[in-house]
Amino acid sequence: MSLTNATPLEVARAARLGSRQLAVLPVQARNDALTAIHDALAAGKDDILAANHRDLTAATKAAEGGQLSQSLVKRLDLGKKGKFEDMLQGILDVRGLEDPNGKVQQKLLLDDGLILERKSCPIGVLLIIFEARPEVIANIASLAIKSGNAAILKGGKESTESFKTISSLISNALAKTQVPQDCLQLVQTHDVIGELLKLDQYIDLVIPRGGNKLVVTIKNSTSIPVLGHADGLCSIYVRHDSPVDVAVKVIVDSKTSYPAACNAVETLLVDADALETTLPKVAEALLAEGVSLRCDGQSKTALTSKLDQHNAAMIQDATEEDFRTEFLDLTLAVKTIPATSNAGEALDLAIAHINEHSSHHTDAILTQSESMARRFQAGVDSSSVYWNASTRFADGQRYGFGTEVGISTNKIHSRGPVGLDGLMIYKWLIDGTGQVTKDYGSGGTRQFKHQQIPVGHEVAEGMARNAEELELLKNFRAQGPNGHS
Amino acid sequence: MSLTNATPLEVARAARLGSRQLAVLPVQARNDALTAIHDALAAGKDDILAANHRDLTAATKAAEGGQLSQSLVKRLDLGKKGKFEDMLQGILDVRGLEDPNGKVQQKLLLDDGLILERKSCPIGVLLIIFEARPEVIANIASLAIKSGNAAILKGGKESTESFKTISSLISNALAKTQVPQDCLQLVQTHDVIGELLKLDQYIDLVIPRGGNKLVVTIKNSTSIPVLGHADGLCSIYVRHDSPVDVAVKVIVDSKTSYPAACNAVETLLVDADALETTLPKVAEALLAEGVSLRCDGQSKTALTSKLDQHNAAMIQDATEEDFRTEFLDLTLAVKTIPATSNAGEALDLAIAHINEHSSHHTDAILTQSESMARRFQAGVDSSSVYWNASTRFADGQRYGFGTEVGISTNKIHSRGPVGLDGLMIYKWLIDGTGQVTKDYGSGGTRQFKHQQIPVGHEVAEGMARNAEELELLKNFRAQGPNGHS
Numbered sequence: 015m016s017l018t019n020a021t022p023l024e025v026a027r028a029a030r031l032g033s034r035q036l037a038v039l040p041v042q043a044r045n046d047a048l049t050a051i052h053d054a055l056a057a058g059k060d061d062i063l064a065a066n067h068r069d070l071t072a073a074t075k076a077a078e079g080g081q082l083s084q085s086l087v088k089r090l091d092l093g094k095k096g097k098f099e100d101m102l103q104g105i106l107d108v109r110g111l112e113d114p115n116g117k118v119q120q121k122l123l124l125d126d127g128l129i130l131e132r133k134s135c136p137i138g139v140l141l142i143i144f145e146a147r148p149e150v151i152a153n154i155a156s157l158a159i160k161s162g163n164a165a166i167l168k169g170g171k172e173s174t175e176s177f178k179t180i181s182s183l184i185s186n187a188l189a190k191t192q193v194p195q196d197c198l199q200l201v202q203t204h205d206v207i208g209e210l211l212k213l214d215q216y217i218d219l220v221i222p223r224g225g226n227k228l229v230v231t232i233k234n235s236t237s238i239p240v241l242g243h244a245d246g247l248c249s250i251y252v253r254h255d256s257p258v259d260v261a262v263k264v265i266v267d268s269k270t271s272y273p274a275a276c277n278a279v280e281t282l283l284v285d286a287d288a289l290e291t292t293l294p295k296v297a298e299a300l301l302a303e304g305v306s307l308r309c310d311g312q313s314k315t316a317l318t319s320k321l322d323q324h325n326a327a328m329i330q331d332a333t334e335e336d337f338r339t340e341f342l343d344l345t346l347a348v349k350t351i352p353a354t355s356n357a358g359e360a361l362d363l364a365i366a367h368i369n370e371h372s373s374h375h376t377d378a379i380l381t382q383s384e385s386m387a388r389r390f391q392a393g394v395d396s397s398s399v400y401w402n403a404s405t406r407f408a409d410g411q412r413y414g415f416g417t418e419v420g421i422s423t424n425k426i427h428s429r430g431p432v433g434l435d436g437l438m439i440y441k442w443l444i445d446g447t448g449q450v451t452k453d454y455g456s457g458g459t460r461q462f463k464h465q466q467i468p469v470g471h472e473v474a475e476g477m478a479r480n481a482e483e484l485e486l487l488k489n490f491r492a493q494g495p496n497g498h499s
Numbered sequence: 500m501s502l503t504n505a506t507p508l509e510v511a512r513a514a515r516l517g518s519r520q521l522a523v524l525p526v527q528a529r530n531d532a533l534t535a536i537h538d539a540l541a542a543g544k545d546d547i548l549a550a551n552h553r554d555l556t557a558a559t560k561a562a563e564g565g566q567l568s569q570s571l572v573k574r575l576d577l578g579k580k581g582k583f584e585d586m587l588q589g590i591l592d593v594r595g596l597e598d599p600n601g602k603v604q605q606k607l608l609l610d611d612g613l614i615l616e617r618k619s620c621p622i623g624v625l626l627i628i629f630e631a632r633p634e635v636i637a638n639i640a641s642l643a644i645k646s647g648n649a650a651i652l653k654g655g656k657e658s659t660e661s662f663k664t665i666s667s668l669i670s671n672a673l674a675k676t677q678v679p680q681d682c683l684q685l686v687q688t689h690d691v692i693g694e695l696l697k698l699d700q701y702i703d704l705v706i707p708r709g710g711n712k713l714v715v716t717i718k719n720s721t722s723i724p725v726l727g728h729a730d731g732l733c734s735i736y737v738r739h740d741s742p743v744d745v746a747v748k749v750i751v752d753s754k755t756s757y758p759a760a761c762n763a764v765e766t767l768l769v770d771a772d773a774l775e776t777t778l779p780k781v782a783e784a785l786l787a788e789g790v791s792l793r794c795d796g797q798s799k800t801a802l803t804s805k806l807d808q809h810n811a812a813m814i815q816d817a818t819e820e821d822f823r824t825e826f827l828d829l830t831l832a833v834k835t836i837p838a839t840s841n842a843g844e845a846l847d848l849a850i851a852h853i854n855e856h857s858s859h860h861t862d863a864i865l866t867q868s869e870s871m872a873r874r875f876q877a878g879v880d881s882s883s884v885y886w887n888a889s890t891r892f893a894d895g896q897r898y899g900f901g902t903e904v905g906i907s908t909n910k911i912h913s914r915g916p917v918g919l920d921g922l923m924i925y926k927w928l929i930d931g932t933g934q935v936t937k938d939y940g941s942g943g944t945r946q947f948k949h950q951q952i953p954v955g956h957e958v959a960e961g962m963a964r965n966a967e968e969l970e971l972l973k974n975f976r977a978q979g980p981n982g983h984s
Contacts, residue, residue: 034850034851034854034878034880037877037878037880038874038877038878116877122898122899124892124897124898124899128888130898130899135877137910137911138880138910218910218911219910219911233722234722236722237718237719237721237722237725239724239909239910239911240722241911257933259933260933263933263935264933264934264935266935267935267936267937268935271935271936271937271940365519369519387930389523391926391928392522392523392620393519393522393523395519395522395623396926397926397927398926398927398928398929399926399927399928399929400928400929400930400931401928401929401930401931402930402931402932402933402934403613403929403930403931403933403934403935404934404935404936406935406936407609407929407931407934407936408927409936412609412936412939412947413607413609413615413927414607414609414615414947414949424724425622425623425703425704425724425924426622426703426704426724426726426911426912426913426924427911427912427924428911429924429925429926429927430926430927431927439910439911439912439914440914441876441881441882441883441884441914441915442882442883442884442893442898442914442915442916443876443883443884443885443886444883444884444885444886444888444892445872445885445886445887445888446885446886446887446888446889446892447745447887448742448744448745448748448749448887448888449749449887449888449889449892450748450749450751450752450753450756450888450889450891451752451756451889451891451892451894451897452752452756454897455756462897462899464899
């Protein structure tokens with residue numbers, strides 16, 4: 015880790031060079047580096063918390079002056095119960111993950127003694143731009159080293175003191191490992207993001223960790239691929255045949271268990287047939303949790319006739335804009351899906367509404383019908399599409415990834431919650447014995463065999479081969495430089 | 500297929516809407532559309548060739564006036580022996596490929612009755628920008644329909660007449676199939692590329708098919724992901740222990756079998772120990788094929804002393820720029836890798852040269868040593884890295900994909916030759932029975948199981964389940980809307 019005032023170009027070039035060394039380090043060396051980082055941060059706890067306290071003091075002052083939000087101040091605090099220990103445990107969790115590097119994904123016999131392999135490898139150099147939370151530095155450092163990627167980190171200025179302390183501890187720790195220090199660079203110079211975003215010859219992937227504004231700004235100012243999501247406008251479509259208790263439970267969890275999360279529900283679509291049966295129970299439960307409901311005409315009419323006076327008075331009118339809004343708060347927009355002559359038509363209206371309004375993050379259907387659920391899952395163009403489950407399951411930990419790089423609404427590479435695999439790409443390797451393409455063309459003497467060779471997801475050091483292949487290769491290698499045995 | 504003069508916004512919106520219908524069509528409907536296109540083009544052969552003749556006449560005239568290159572005129576000609584039939588066969592070949600859509604890639608039991616699946620699906624809307632070759636329209640139309648993606652096509656103005664005829668034939672053919680016509684749009688309006696490249700809310704992936712200039716211009720003017728490669732600067736590193744006959748054969752094939760191809764070799768790195776043994780034989784063979792050699796000082800000295808007078812006189816001096824040049828011609832730059840105290844150091848110098856100078860496309864090592872080859876394959880940061888084989892194997896047909904979308908030097912999504920898989924992404928599906936996240940948090944009553952369920956790459960219509968799962972789901976579905984059986 016270098017805490018650097020170097021120019022963006024120097025930073026990016028050094029990271030690129032370091033990345034090539036890191037990419038070929040065995041997993042043991044990468045894991046040893048994670049152990050060293052863990053131990054250094056554990057030993058430096060008092061220094062880190064003291065530095066974090068300085069950041070907090072400044073931020074609290076700024077918040078009192080109205081320049082910073084209270085929620086940002088909260089996110090800055092590393093001293094909160096369990097947060098520091100969670101950060102340390104996170105490093106060990108990443109260390110414990112299976113090595114994503116060097117996995118043989120496909121293997122094909124092109125011809126005798128000519129084998130094609132697709133093998134996983136690191137992407138190269140990541141640029142991580144994040145706001146506030148100082149524990150991200152340890153998290154990203156772990157993910158980068160484990161996956162064999164170099165990383166350039168640029169944090170928010172609110173956490174400068176914490177970053178300085180954490181990064182010099184990590185830097186000293188790395189110096190005693192095989193991981194080149196240039197593989198992790200913390201940029202503290204101001205106003206360098208614009209320059210870094212231009213360096214597509216050195217930087218392969220940008221990962222913004224922050225709010226909508228940060229992500230949108232970055233996406234619009236670089237031709238480097240950006241992994242992430244700007245919005246999380248999630249919807250639930252509750253059909254008339256859904257059990258009421260399931261609807262109540264799933265919708266309340268999706269809205270209230272963490273309203274500020276990107277996977278919280280923002281829009282509820284309700285079958286017209288369910289307006290007087292399911293919806294009132296759902297509304298009562300949501301109102302009891304303090305949720306504001308913004309309803310279209312039909313659902314408002316139904317609710318005001320069914321709810322008691324107090325609750326009925328709390329129902330607000332929805333505007334068209336409400337169905338395009340990520341509230342990130344205890345507010346839910348409610349829209350009626352009109353009754354149609356057949357069940358599929360109503361479903362298609364709900365799908366069309368979601369594809370037009372949602373942010374392609376996570377959407378759910380509540381129904382007893384498997385055929386309707388399958389049509390919904392195929393038709394909704396979102397990264398996660400659920401049947402009878404809370405939208406809040408969209409999360410790397412819950413998906414069993416062990417750790418989460420972020421959530422992506424991209425249409426290429428990685429979609430939905432992204433684990434360590436999202437930091438990997440592959441390369442194509444051919445092992446030949448002197449073959450040339452001319453022999454396989456028209457008038458050539460050879461034909462491609464294109465036989466799939468089954469692979470486990472083993473790390474292939476020197477590739478498993480059958481006896482025939484081994485013999486062929488042995489003979490080939492026994493030749494001298496003059497071409498004869 | 501609409502041959503359209505609509506605005507870019509209208510085109511992109513229509514393609515997006517069409518894409519959602521196409522995405523859920525069964526493979527039989529997509530294959531039927533390919534049959535219809537094939538038959539329509541076969542029946543319309545005379546009309547197409549007449550239109551192509553009009554393009555050719557205009558282009559030949561322009562070429563005589565110096566406004567167009569002769570090679571572009573050649574690429575325009577659909578009447579060349581076998582080209583039309585190849586185009587038709589290409590459609591049937593794509594039809595015959597396995598359906599890439601709806602493959603279950605991962606399956607995980609999150610908890611009882613809570614199953615997570617990762618399933619392949621189309622990306623959405625592709626924008627294909629191409630130069631000259633009119634057969635690309637049939638090729639791209641086939642790939643898009645087979646993979647379930649909508650496509651907007653913008654061709655070069657040289658082939659306008661061919662495109663008009665081909666696209667109206669395809670349009671009429673599609674009208675009788677289940678594939679919405681809006682899924683394939685040929686834009687003939689001028690100067691719309693800039694507008695289309697801004698429409699990232701509708702267009703998911705840009706695929707340029709053309710020269711370096713086209714690709715670079717597009718990459719620099721859009722935040723939509725671009726799949727492709729600008730350059731193909733490929734290298735071969737020949738080590739002293741490589742059999743001479745292998746070196747001659749592989750290098751001659753890599754350079755001369757199609758010098759204008761992106762996978763042709765442009766730089767030869769030679770061990771100092773091989774300058775007087777292997778290199779002269781390689782040089783003789785290349786010179787005999789008309790290749791110009793641009794050599795660094797050491798390799799030139801060695802060659803001029805070893806070659807006969809005539810050949811020696813043909814050796815030119817290399818400039819530093821030659822090692823950064825994609826000649827696309829019968830020219831090869833030659834660089835010496837100095838002798839070092841151990842074999843690995845020389846290897847690392849070659850790897851460092853390639854990582855710094857090559858375009859990360861395809862690079863090869865010629866050696867008898869497996870350990871050196873493995874280090875080279877791990878260390879070189881290119882999409883294809885070969886041991887003892889011609890760089891010209893980097894090709895979708897040769898890799899057994901059946902068809903090729905293009906060759907990518909991107910570091911995310913698809914790398915190297917790209918088959919139909921490169922047009923696919925995935926979505927995450929959860930099938931639940933009313934689960935909520937609150938039950939799995941601290942203080943919750945449930946624990947995630949995260950059990951991998953083995954999957955074949957079967958198309959899962961209604962997912963295979965075990966008996967226990969089926970029972971659980973049956974019971975759940977038997978409940979009425981009031982939550983009781």
